[in-house]
Amino acid sequence: MTALPLNPHLPLGDQRTAPWYGKDILSVRQFTHDDLKFLFGVAHEMRVMVERVGTFDLLKGKILASLFYEPSTRTSSSFTAAMERLGGSVIPISEVKYSSVSKGESLPDTVRSLECYADVIVLRHPEIGSAALAAKYARKPIINAGDGVGEHPTQALLDLFTILEELGKVDGLTITMLGDLKYGRTVHSLSRLLSLYNVKLNFVSPDILKMPADILEELQAKGVPFSQHTTLDAVLPETDVLYVTRVQKERFENPEIYEAHKNTYVINPGVMRPAKEKMIVMHPLPRVTEIGIEFDEDPRAAYFRQMEYGLYVRMALLALVLGKA
Ligand code: CP
Numbered sequence: 181m182t183a184l185p186l187n188p189h190l191p192l193g194d195q196r197t198a199p200w201y202g203k204d205i206l207s208v209r210q211f212t213h214d215d216l217k218f219l220f221g222v223a224h225e226m227r228v229m230v231e232r233v234g235t236f237d238l239l240k241g242k243i244l245a246s247l248f249y250e251p252s253t254r255t256s257s258s259f260t261a262a263m264e265r266l267g268g269s270v271i272p273i274s275e276v277k278y279s280s281v282s283k284g285e286s287l288p289d290t291v292r293s294l295e296c297y298a299d300v301i302v303l304r305h306p307e308i309g310s311a312a313l314a315a316k317y318a319r320k321p322i323i324n325a326g327d328g329v330g331e332h333p334t335q336a337l338l339d340l341f342t343i344l345e346e347l348g349k350v351d352g353l354t355i356t357m358l359g360d361l362k363y364g365r366t367v368h369s370l371s372r373l374l375s376l377y378n379v380k381l382n383f384v385s386p387d388i389l390k391m392p393a394d395i396l397e398e399l400q401a402k403g404v405p406f407s408q409h410t411t412l413d414a415v416l417p418e419t420d421v422l423y424v425t426r427v428q429k430e431r432f433e434n435p436e437i438y439e440a441h442k443n444t445y446v447i448n449p450g451v452m453r454p455a456k457e458k459m460i461v462m463h464p465l466p467r468v469t470e471i472g473i474e475f476d477e478d479p480r481a482a483y484f485r486q487m488e489y490g491l492y493v494r495m496a497l498l499a500l501v502l503g504k505a
């Protein structure tokens with residue numbers, strides 16, 4: 181989006197407390213350590229408010245257009261829940277085949293149409309750079325809800341908030357990412373965010389699904405210690421956060437390669453025996469076979485709690501870009 185004027189509905193002093201007012205959320209690269217501290221403070225307040233009153237009218241009268249060109253359960257429904265818990269409303273377009281996209285309407289024209297009716301647009305799209313393209317044409321804020329194998333910034337923000345709420349800190353932790361690190365946009369965004377902290381990273385994947393070189397170069401340039409592995413055994417005992425990802429069938433052109441790698445790692449109670457008692461297992465979900473359901477009752481299984489933290493982070497983001505937090 182182009183730069184918006186100051187919010188006419190806020191006194192001048194309040195503009196400073198709305199640091200993302202009118203801004204797009206496209207990449208984790210736009211966040212500093214101080215930004216994250218502020219955002220997570222607001223997200224924590226949202227958690228307290230939801231637990232206390234459920235729904236409140238911070239965004240009453242505001243409208244979110246939720247535009248999903250790819251399937252989603254968590255991101256789309258948590259943005260909808262976030263908007264509704266803040267008293268706002270949603271235009272849901274999750275089946276673009278029923279919209280004018282099926283008649284060949286371009287992404288720029290689609291967002292220029294939706295912004296006539298909405299105050300903010302959440303976009304998931306299969307192509308890298310699609311959110312940035314939408315933002316170039318839109319006057320209203322665009323929030324990137326996943327652009328192909330590029331980034332998924334709101335997921336990384338909720339992942340970091342989960343670590344903070346569950347373990348009380350990020351600095352000093354050893355975080356192990358496991359699975360498809362090549363196509364997994366969540367681990368790309370999370371690695372970049374974690375580079376703002378004092379952490380050690382372990383990347384465990386099959387050789388053909390390693391973390392992309394550009395992300396490793398960024399980590400190296402920032403002095404973040406990391407190591408790469410093909411098996412989990414050596415790094416599991418030191419791990420404070422095990423971040424498991426799905427091998428994504430939809431990203432493979434050759435189904436045989438997917439079949440050969442889909443079950444490389446499976447987390448279950450036996451595999452987790454050498455892990456610390458106080459650590460957490462996260463997963464952006466959906467999962468297929470990479471975490472057995474028999475692990476779900478283990479207190480270290482944080483992946484369902486992680487989804488709930490996503491609600492609070494998305495409430496905070498919506499309130500901030502709309503100048504109300
Ligand atoms: N984690 C995540 O993005 O889930 P959905 O694809 O269900 O939105």
